[in-house]
Amino acid sequence: MVISGLFVVFSRSPINSVLSLIMCFIAMAGHYILLNAQFLAVVHLIVYTGAIMVLFLFVIMLLNLNKATIPQKTSVTRIAAAVAGGLFFLVMVAATRHTLEITPRYPFTSKIGLVSEVGKTLFHEFLLPFEVSSVLFISAMIGAVMFGKKDGITKM
Amino acid sequence: MKEITSVIQLIPIEHYVMLCVTLFSIGLLGILFRRNTIIILMCIELMLNSVNLLIAAFSAYHSDPSGQVFVFFIMIVAAAEVAVGLSLLVMMKRNVDSVDINLLNRLKW
Numbered sequence: 001m002v003i004s005g006l007f008v009v010f011s012r013s014p015i016n017s018v019l020s021l022i023m024c025f026i027a028m029a030g031h032y033i034l035l036n037a038q039f040l041a042v043v044h045l046i047v048y049t050g051a052i053m054v055l056f057l058f059v060i061m062l063l064n065l066n067k068a069t070i071p072q073k074t075s076v077t078r079i080a081a082a083v084a085g086g087l088f089f090l091v092m093v094a095a096t097r098h099t100l101e102i103t104p105r106y107p108f109t110s111k112i113g114l115v116s117e118v119g120k121t122l123f124h125e126f127l128l129p130f131e132v133s134s135v136l137f138i139s140a141m142i143g144a145v146m147f148g149k150k151d152g153i154t155k156m
Numbered sequence: 157m158k159e160i161t162s163v164i165q166l167i168p169i170e171h172y173v174m175l176c177v178t179l180f181s182i183g184l185l186g187i188l189f190r191r192n193t194i195i196i197l198m199c200i201e202l203m204l205n206s207v208n209l210l211i212a213a214f215s216a217y218h219s220d221p222s223g224q225v226f227v228f229f230i231m232i233v234a235a236a237e238v239a240v241g242l243s244l245l246v247m248m249k250r251n252v253d254s255v256d257i258n259l260l261n262r263l264k265w
Contacts, residue, residue: 001175001179002175002178002182005179005183008198009183009189009195009199014195017195018198021201021202024202024205028208031209032209032212035212037212037227040208040212040224040228043228043231048234052234056238063245063246065194065249065255081185081188082185082189085181085182085184086181086185088184089178096170097170112216112220112221112224117221118225121222122228125222133232136233137232143240144240147240147243147244147246148246
């Protein structure tokens with residue numbers, strides 16, 4: 001997963017980045033299955049790998065963005081970016097390094113990842129966010145369609 | 157079934173934390189490194205997914221199902237954000253005819 005993440009960042013053409021990100025997502029679905037989060041694994045595969053990555057591929061194909069003709073950033077910027085990223089990584093590793101105390105909140109049940117338990121929690125405790133997220137979806141759809149309209153857009 | 161899921165607690169949680177921190181910083185490095193807007197959008201997705209994995213790991217270790225529901229909500233938000241981000245990219249390509257993000261710096265001064 002880490003290697004495919006590195007391929008996403010450092011590959012030349014966007015198509016290679018999309019394919020390595022798909023590989024990363026499939027590996028992540030495997031991790032979800034390891035954690036007994038079955039519902040999340042399948043939703044992850046369907047939503048991320050099946051819908052979002054296909055959207056990316058469509059945009060790359062339709063706008064013909066595969067030619068890597070964009071000039072790279074200057075060397076100073078890239079060194080600064082690498083240093084900043086490395087420093088962030090070091091800070092996070094140092095902050096999360098010590099042993100975390102794991103005290104389970106509820107008694108351990110093996111039914112955590114099953115669809116029935118996730119559904120019960122979703123519709124008992126999280127009902128309001130669930131309904132509000134439908135408003136979020138419709139506003140995102142309206143925004144996306146509005147951005148795609150061609151009439152009345154003045155060129156810069 | 158109980159034995160399958162309690163085995164995962166033999167892997168210490170620090171390993172999952174390290175893995176997700178690594179993925180998050182790789183995504184952050186990608187945002188700072190690249191100029192292509194599509195790759196930046198993909199690195200944002202990578203960062204969101206690393207956080208998803210971390211929350212799902214904590215949910216499995218704490219036997220708390222609300223962690224997985226929260227991951228579900230993060231996936232919802234990420235899907236909506238990808239839709240809007242890609243339509244912004246299409247508009248950018250249509251107006252400026254390039255996906256270089258350094259071309260859209262007119263708000264600077």
